[in-house]
Amino acid sequence: MTTLLLAAIPLWGILSTEQFTRILESLERNLLTPIPLCFVLGIVCTRIHGGIKIPKELYYSIAIFLLMSIGFMGGHELAHEYEAHGVSTIWKPALATLFLGCLTPITSYVVLRYVGGLSIADSAGIAAHYGSTSAVTYAVANSFVEQTQHPANSFLPTLVTILECPGIAIALLIGAALSARERAAKAAQTGRPAKESKLGEALYEVITGQSIMLMAGLLAIGFISTMFMDPKGFQPFYDFFQSKGMLFRGVLCIFLLEMGLVAGEKLGDLLKVGPFLVAFGVLMPLAHGFLAAYLGHLAGLNLGGCTVFAAIVSSASYIAAPPAVRLTLPEANPTLSITAALAITFPFNIAFGIPIYYEMAKWIGAQ
Amino acid sequence: MTTLLLAAIPLWGILSTEQFTRILESLERNLLTPIPLCFVLGIVCTRIHGGIKIPKELYYSIAIFLLMSIGFMGGHELAHEYEAHGVSTIWKPALATLFLGCLTPITSYVVLRYVGGLSIADSAGIAAHYGSTSAVTYAVANSFVEQTQHPANSFLPTLVTILECPGIAIALLIGAALSARERAAKAAQTGRPAKESKLGEALYEVITGQSIMLMAGLLAIGFISTMFMDPKGFQPFYDFFQSKGMLFRGVLCIFLLEMGLVAGEKLGDLLKVGPFLVAFGVLMPLAHGFLAAYLGHLAGLNLGGCTVFAAIVSSASYIAAPPAVRLTLPEANPTLSITAALAITFPFNIAFGIPIYYEMAKWIGAQ
């Protein structure tokens, strides 16, 4: 707890009362909408042992729809952007994304290993989660800025796609390199042959995994069909996938309900993971989010864009990262990483992070 | 059959020819629409051993959507009602609902035990089903009155939520109390320890079950977001959940198709359950429905409201009640209760009950 409090003090110093009030207002505007409220309902339900059961096939189906939708709308908007400005507005944010995708797993690893004193495997495993991103956090952040009438730049979905892989790859490579010696020692000691490493396999699976394939694939499809189809024929696809539409927002409610059910279960593990990881799950995103908002602003993102950018950079993966980490760093304890990503950072971002990034972006000067 | 005919005579006496014609017209208007027709298709399909298979995950997903939608729209309308009239219009219907929720399991038990001569466990088990309610019957009744241009009062979904639990609880308590002696005797006789009772567990599961959590939770969410969100941001959620919309009506067709498939299978059990239970499954709803329409009218419900109220009070639960009864009264034969609820009362209400309650409500004077 001391760690948490000490770490929070600088924040208080930075904020004026007026800024603080504005953040509270943003919070209220964000929290009292169906999407976060469904998340809260899910948590409440689990805590009282309530009986909501979302079939996992529905959950997977919604995930597929959301990823396709994010990709398709991204491709659609990108086509308009491309027709209007070529690649001139895009390459800087893309570079900033790549840079942050490589930086955040390293900062995460260093903090976890040397401030938190976690083992190599645990540090690298958690860093892989925080180096990647969460498409649902993107969806919620995007809904938020659309409701504040400051829609994000059109190419943000492209950035989500870019952000997905590098962080996982770098963290796993760090973990594999540093823990190789430990493993060799253990193998020698037990006299059994060293276990086969599944690093290559796992990395390939991340790169060709569902999130990337669906987002990048539909991005291309959205781009191509915007370029070549007449608008009337395009319309039903647009209506189906569009992120402001009833389908996207509606199924997002159901998805967050299920996320709440799972996060609620993991809440019990908060005690097990200890105060350091709780503080990490809140403060690391704030730090990464601030950095992202700042770099995003420099790269030319607008107010909504900086907010969403901060949200995706700060968010932690809980879909692509866990199996990759489980396969390559099996000695890492998955309870630590899943709890941090799903029961601390995700709810924090959904409830508090997004409005805070919005105010950060404003404060930095994004418009 | 004699029972059935004898019981039907008073009805004939009450109805004038003109009323009878009106009922037939209502029936036609109700029956020749996609929702009941899909139910009929399901029955036909099962009877000819046709091969429609709705994945149970689709069925559960639609159930979740319907419950969320009923809750959300209920909360939304309640917020408008509350802003306009405070709680002044709601407390009477709420009280009437609570009263009927406690009365109907008792009337059902008494009729089953003393008129039908069923065992304590079977009587209490069936009474638990008829004391609760069926959200799908609500949805179909609501669609019906919306199509007759007499939409129900806005707070009807709240009443569905209130009606869900008490009936099950009361019937199970009756059953547990009265069958405790029998069980003790049997245990003594076999010389084995008495089986553990699962009453508390089952009651808790009913109260925190999926139907209640989703309906009550989304009711709160619909209420809060109507109060605090600007209408433009609220619109996509409204479009997604609204009960007049294409999603609600459309998926209701698929749901009723599956209900028809299951009811068709249970039709074979009609012979097993015997004529008394068939008569019970038709006449008890008519009696409860009439009482509900009358009390609803006294409590200030409009024409559509009285119709829907009669439908929900008269309907029998086939989702929350069966597992609760199975756990607490295992010696009750589930074939009896499921057949009555699903293969008699549900189809009767969908096809004939709802238009009859509509005419009842008119006759009583509801507008």
Added chain:
Amino acid sequence: MTTLLLAAIPLWGILSTEQFTRILESLERNLLTPIPLCFVLGIVCTRIHGGIKIPKELYYSIAIFLLMSIGFMGGHELAHEYEAHGVSTIWKPALATLFLGCLTPITSYVVLRYVGGLSIADSAGIAAHYGSTSAVTYAVANSFVEQTQHPANSFLPTLVTILECPGIAIALLIGAALSARERAAKAAQTGRPAKESKLGEALYEVITGQSIMLMAGLLAIGFISTMFMDPKGFQPFYDFFQSKGMLFRGVLCIFLLEMGLVAGEKLGDLLKVGPFLVAFGVLMPLAHGFLAAYLGHLAGLNLGGCTVFAAIVSSASYIAAPPAVRLTLPEANPTLSITAALAITFPFNIAFGIPIYYEMAKWIGAQ
């Protein structure tokens, strides 16, 4: 390969350069839209061992929706047609459909057995697939002609329903009759009792199978509710099921993505099935398609109607046929029929066939 090339030469002779250019334009207009692109994405994903997994329950759910939608819209349009012209415009196309439904399994069998030299069981098994039809090919062809502003005649869904069964039945009867002797010989030789035939069972299952029950059932429901409901009450059902709507087009994308994933897997079997079957899978549809377009034109179908008619007659079943063939002709190798239907004919029709049939129909004189 020689077979393929030899067979393709006549086509080149028939086409003028201008026609060829028009076909290319049609191809582009067809290929660069989301539906075929999703199919391509699925194939690419499988080939690079990418990780998209569509839950099979989602796939089945979409199939149910598509079949219901095709039936419902068919019934709706049929009601309008019926009110305007009675049955005068419909009986000729219906007869043509029945005729082709009986002819195509025979032509397919003859070509497979005597040109390709396949076994009796394999020839009959594949013929059963090509004698039936693929509802998804219908859906894609229908989307194509709607986008070219030449919508098909309203009763096409009725024709899909008519086409479903006869082809399978005839091919299975041919196979059963001709292979009975072989089986008896084998039984005598091994000294074991002859295996029970499941022909009757399988035929009944085809006729009362999911595709027929849903399409024919919803056709009736669409017809009845168009006749008896007021348009306002009908609207939400229309919006939900309509084939130009966002739901139909959108879920068709997801469906084709999954089809692509499966077809991609089967691509590996192309080598196993050999050049003859590859040529068959392309040329037989072209021949059947041309015949269908021609007969359809004679029977009075419009340009869109002839195109869609050619697509459905030429398409091969991969849902109803496989289990029926597996049960009645177990010695037939399912790899051959599934690969031909799913990895050759389906993609060929989706990508190239439909625009070619469109140009054929134009050339024949359909308007």
Added chain:
Amino acid sequence: MQLYPLKLVTVVGESVIMEDIAEEGAKLGATGYTITEVNGHGSRSARNVASTTGARTAKVEFVVPGDVAVKILTHISHQYFDDYAVIAWLSDVQVVRGQQYVRD
């Protein structure tokens, strides 16, 4: 706790024939059966049809007396082994109140 020695017959194969096998087993003397959806791979799995086309793999289990077990396995072996992807085996089990799974 009185236990009865019986046989557990396990059959795994193409799901298109599994409901038939279950019912044929019941006709040959099994008082019940249990079906599980599984995924499988075997020597003839090339014959197995992709999931999208509705065909998959399933497992059927029968708890039966020895003679019924032999009847079921013989039937399956004659009717299905040549043309379908299917594997079948037998093991020993001790069944609670096992007499009720023996038909007279």
Added chain:
Amino acid sequence: MQLYPLKLVTVVGESVIMEDIAEEGAKLGATGYTITEVNGHGSRSARNVASTTGARTAKVEFVVPGDVAVKILTHISHQYFDDYAVIAWLSDVQVVRGQQYVRD
């Protein structure tokens, strides 16, 4: 490869009681359990409630020492056999590092 002889207890029945059975088995000494969703048909399957009403069939398996196996089967037999559709049996298994599935 050192293997420990233990017992495999398999219980198949109405899924409404299967989670309870799993937990009661754990209380009686099982260190874990495995649950599978199945479809079943038996002599009392008329008592089995249709899939739509939320009730189905499930299988629970426990790997346990012999004495725990008997305790579990006795408990199930007393508590559930009269009123529920359920079958239970025992078989012999050889378990890798089996000592960890024996509670002290």
Added chain:
Amino acid sequence: MQLYPLKLVTVVGESVIMEDIAEEGAKLGATGYTITEVNGHGSRSARNVASTTGARTAKVEFVVPGDVAVKILTHISHQYFDDYAVIAWLSDVQVVRGQQYVRD
């Protein structure tokens, strides 16, 4: 009915490793395998990742000759027992036309 005595190897554990185990078993001599999705609870289930994150429990079964069974169990024991939630056991089965499940 001629039956061949073989071994049934059953492995239950985190599904993230189950496809690998199935393929490694095939490499060690199994002619096929059967995978079932299950739900499980065990001593290390805390290590098991929630359903939403894509990880669950699965069961793999191999019907194999005794020597292959030992190879598979030894491999699993070395490669997976330390770091993953997994249990594995062996039982005796009598297989129809069992010779085809023995690789030369």
